[in-house]
Amino acid sequence: MPKILRINTRTREYRLEDMGPYLGLGGRALTSRLVLNEVPATCHPLSKENKLVIATGILSGTRAASSGRISVGAKSPLTLGIKEANSGGQFSQKMAKMDIIGIVLEDQPEADAPLVTIAITKDGIAFHDASQFTFTRTYATAEALQKQFGDKSAAMLIGPAGETLRQSASIQFTDTKYRPARAAGRGGMGAVMGSKRVKAIVVDDTGAAGVTYADDEAFKTASKRWAEILRGHAVTGQGLPGYGTAILVNVINEAGALPTKNFRDGRFQWAADVSGEKMTELMEKRGGKVREGCHTGCAIQCSQTFVDEKGKYLTSGLEYETVWALGPNSMIKEIDEIAKMDHICDDIGLDTIEMGNTVAVAMDGGLLPWGDAKAAQELLNRVADPKDPLGRIVGNGTAFMAEAYGVTRVPVVKRQALPAYDPRAVKGVGVTYATTPMGADHTAGYAVCQNVLKCGGDVNPHNKAGQVETSKALQIATAAIDASGLCLFVAFAVLDTPDGMQTICDMITARTGQKTTPDDVAALGTSILKDEYEFNRRAGFSAADDQLPDFFKEPLAPHNVSWDFTVEELQGAKA
Amino acid sequence: MPKILRINTRTREYRLEDMGPYLGLGGRALTSRLVLNEVPATCHPLSKENKLVIATGILSGTRAASSGRISVGAKSPLTLGIKEANSGGQFSQKMAKMDIIGIVLEDQPEADAPLVTIAITKDGIAFHDASQFTFTRTYATAEALQKQFGDKSAAMLIGPAGETLRQSASIQFTDTKYRPARAAGRGGMGAVMGSKRVKAIVVDDTGAAGVTYADDEAFKTASKRWAEILRGHAVTGQGLPGYGTAILVNVINEAGALPTKNFRDGRFQWAADVSGEKMTELMEKRGGKVREGCHTGCAIQCSQTFVDEKGKYLTSGLEYETVWALGPNSMIKEIDEIAKMDHICDDIGLDTIEMGNTVAVAMDGGLLPWGDAKAAQELLNRVADPKDPLGRIVGNGTAFMAEAYGVTRVPVVKRQALPAYDPRAVKGVGVTYATTPMGADHTAGYAVCQNVLKCGGDVNPHNKAGQVETSKALQIATAAIDASGLCLFVAFAVLDTPDGMQTICDMITARTGQKTTPDDVAALGTSILKDEYEFNRRAGFSAADDQLPDFFKEPLAPHNVSWDFTVEELQGAKA
DSSP states (O other), X not given: OOEEEEEETTTOOEEEEOOXXXXXXXXXXXXXXXXHHHSOTTXXXXXXXXXXXXXXOTTTTSSSTTOOOEEEEEEOTTTSSEEEEEXXXXXXXXXXXXXXXXXXXXXXXXXXXXXXXXXXXXXXXXXXXXXGGTTOOHHHHHHHHHHHHOTTEEEEEOOHHHHTTOXXXXXXXXXXXXXXXXXXXXXXXXXXXHHTTEEEEEEEOTTOOOOOOSSHHHHHHHHHHHHHHHHHSHIIIIIHHHHOGGGHHHXXXXXXXXXXXXXXXXXXXXXXXXXXXXXXXXXXXXXXEEEEOSSTTOSSOOEEEEEOTTSOEEEEOXXXXXXXXXXXXXXXXXHXXXXXXXXXXXXXXXXXXXXXXXXXXXXXTTSSOTXXXXXXXXXXXXXXXXXXXXXXXXXXXXXXXXXHHTOOOOOEETTEEOOSSOTTTSHHHHHHHHHSTTSSOSTTSOXXXXXXXXXXXXXXXXXXXXXXXXXXXXXXXHHHHHHHTOOTTHHXXXXXXXXXXXXXXXXXXXXXXXXXXXXXXXXXXXXXXXXXXXXXXXXXXXXXXXXOOGGGGSOBTTTTBOOOOOHHHHHTTXX | OOEEEEEETTTOOEEEEOOGGGTTOOHHHHHHHHHHHHSOTTSOTTSTTOOEEEEEOTTTTSSOTTOOOEEEEEEOTTTSSEEEEEEOSSHHHHHHHTTEEEEEXXXXXXXXXXXXXXXEETTEEEEEEOGGGTTOOHHHHHHHHHHHHOTTEEEEEOOHHXXXXXXXXXXXXXXXXXXXXXXXXXXXXXXXXXXXXXXXXXXXXXXXXXOOOSSHXXXXXXXXXXXXXXXXXXXXXXXXHHHOGGGHHHHHHHTTOOOBTTTTBSOOTTGGGGSHHHHHHHHHHHTOEEEEOSSTTOSSOOEEEEEOTTSOEEEEOOOHHHHXXXXXXXXXXXXXXXXXXXXXHHHHTBOHHHHHHHHHHHHHTTSSOTTOHHHHHHHHHGGGOTTOHHHHHHHTOHHHHHHHHTOOOOOEETTEEOOSSOTTTSHHHHHHHHHSTTSSOSTTSOTHIIIIIOSSOOOOXXXXXXXXXXXXXXXXXXXXXXXXXXXXXXXXHHHHOTTHHHHHHHHHHHHHSSOOOHHHHHHHHHHXXXXXXXXXXXXXXXXXXXXXXXXXXXXXXXXTBOOOOOHHHHHTTOO
């Protein structure tokens, strides 16, 4: 039976517990329920009362394709609401194979206590001094951790941003090559980890028994069908493997929904130069690598190794949202420079979406020129210096930067910056930005599917009709997927495949022995959202917080669309 | 009939309007109603949709003693809720004598438009280029304005903090000696003025008809009695004139409620060195001046001219709350250094209460040593440099500083810093901090009266019993006083004098011709609060925002008292 590992970061006591009231929950279902139950909603998110919850999904560690996602939850220092940030990487599968479904970091040592690495191996839990990594970037730290703990281990770690408690600090997860290139990026989870003085957690599943199945044969059958479904769909079987998520650059630009110059335009003149097609062309020419999984056992393989002209490593896991945030939104058009910025963010431990918006807002405030990649890189690098006040501003994200420089065009919801889809031209995802308890987040209900990609339905992206219902259904389904450990990208295939959802249910049933139906999955998604609403209500959120900033009432070129939902209409999207 | 002067700061059009729906309202009643009616609650406070409303009270400009207060209202850039900040100075009486009860600054020019001074004289409204005052401090600016517009004028103006849109920017008002030493300090009203590119408003009432009275004789009788009441009470007749508001240093320290070292202790070892008694002793020895009114016609005269050892001017209007904020709360014990810090705040245009808390939080974050006055002065001075990122952090106040440096001990409610009374040892004022729509504000319901000074009742400051009721009644009465233009300090005398409230009613009746009873006054106070609650509700506030930070659950020495109100109990204090 999966266990929860509770670690007191002050006393260094730990215990492996039965799941008790959390039995049957995984991933986001577990992080959100535990945060609701155990974290006082009005506590300071960097105080000892907050808890950092790391949870694998119900299907993580199994043979199910693309099931290696991990959820990180806490009260967010950025939004001050509940947060689940989701990441790929090797950590989840190894943790699940050790039969640990949740790790809970509790309490905190003194603010100037030495950093620590927590190692989880067959020998138990060990605390290693990590003071030598103080303010060390994540790539150098990961390299040292790999040497220290071996190639069989996987790590989750923070960079200088997490140590200095920046509200945009990510937790980076190592990938199949021990590169800390996968991130639980959003909402400052790295700052919560930093507030507990934990630099890294390392897990090595050598000698672990692996996950068990209630019905091994049934699982084999279902997981085989599952792999077929993923490989058979155009998006998960061809588009994403061939071009990564950046295949969306041209698609979203064509839709007039690529936010340009801090959300002033829906098209970017140089979109083709930063597109997935261009990236693939360059990688093939330069000797990079297209088609990598962020974790072993992924059937989609949307990651990559991106290199410069001389074949030198620049970054990997360069996603569409990152390309957009650090590119078109700041008028930066050189893909190599964008790749370097992605690397800087990963290396310092910063959320790329938040940082792209922060740079654009800083440009709006006159701090650096539009389109100046070198100046933007320099600005991001300042976050690594704990003594630099401007670095502290940058590291706190978009709303904070705007307040520091008096910028009134601030694309945030619940203080979290908007992702790569202009909500005026993709209204369904705008409804999600406004109403998800997470703050502006495309992954919480990716209505780009029905609005633009025409997966799972066809809703006119410029009209209000059908958007609230679409977003609501997606938010419920997404919450459930985030509990399973499956990658959200499976949704493209599931939405278009009649037996898609049933196959997921079959896998869960065969894994747990609990018969699970599509109705159960929907009920789970709803209950997760209700937990999250309740936490936010206690923390002081109200319907007025479920809105986009006023400036989205301005019309957006080229389609001359504007944001026109009322507070009351938006409430309809809540589960 | 009093008029409202509306000025479009973009087009420079203006018009004098009848009061229309605002008929009968003055001061805070006018600012709050107008902001509720005309400012979208979710707008960005620094956008063109916000309005800055400057309103004199119903009794301002009359012969009533101590009636020269002024209200400044807007959506606050600090709290993001509704705000009324109240100030003395010469502006209110002169404005009232020109029969203008409200000035509304609307819209805004481009962010880089030249600054302007708006002059209101018998010749009409004129816009004067003020670009020569860009980033000029208020004392130098006021000196130039006095030369430009003459001794008969009075000014309200902003310093560099307002121009750079700092969330703690004050609006400074000139006193009887044209010193910009009086402040509408709280909630960043100076930033709203700065966002409209207005450096100063100057009013010269030369040639104005003055206020009219519905019953001149009745007003004479009532106002004579009014002056007797103020002069006859120990606090308004002796304590405040003799020692200024800093007479409270020893009183509150004795009560164990003087917040020390960022609210860690209730007593300050060096309280006597920074007391009102000490200040008076020094002023008498050095040739300063005790007993000055902040405006002509004040019977209380709690202001002063504070000079250094050589008799050189340091500051004036050095209040108890300022002494505390810039002194004991940061462990600074030299009164001359505190006076210099007050001057720096006035000169840059910063709220002293917010700045004192900001300095203490910066000390908690290790940015400068506890008790280091020179370092604190240097920190404050950085706000005057628009290119200094740390200055921008400081100028945004306590919560912002805490977020920048990861400090979790953050004494704010609704992001506004707490004033000079520890809420654990003066629970009544804690209830006010938590529940007033203004954010933590002692003036909104000064339960220190009943809790410590034993004016108007006797409530045990350490017990919960009676506090909610006391705070509620005071919040209602205060809102009404803030609509009258009377100084809040009249409350000491009014609470202890049987015909105190009736005398105020008699003056209002004789001034307006509208028969006004104590019940009418209470109803007015309630309606003001309800306007403010409604704005905040629309802006997204909920009951969860009506609380103190969690750290006040810690016991406070020397009385070992802690904060123990529930959310539900606190809601009882709302009108």
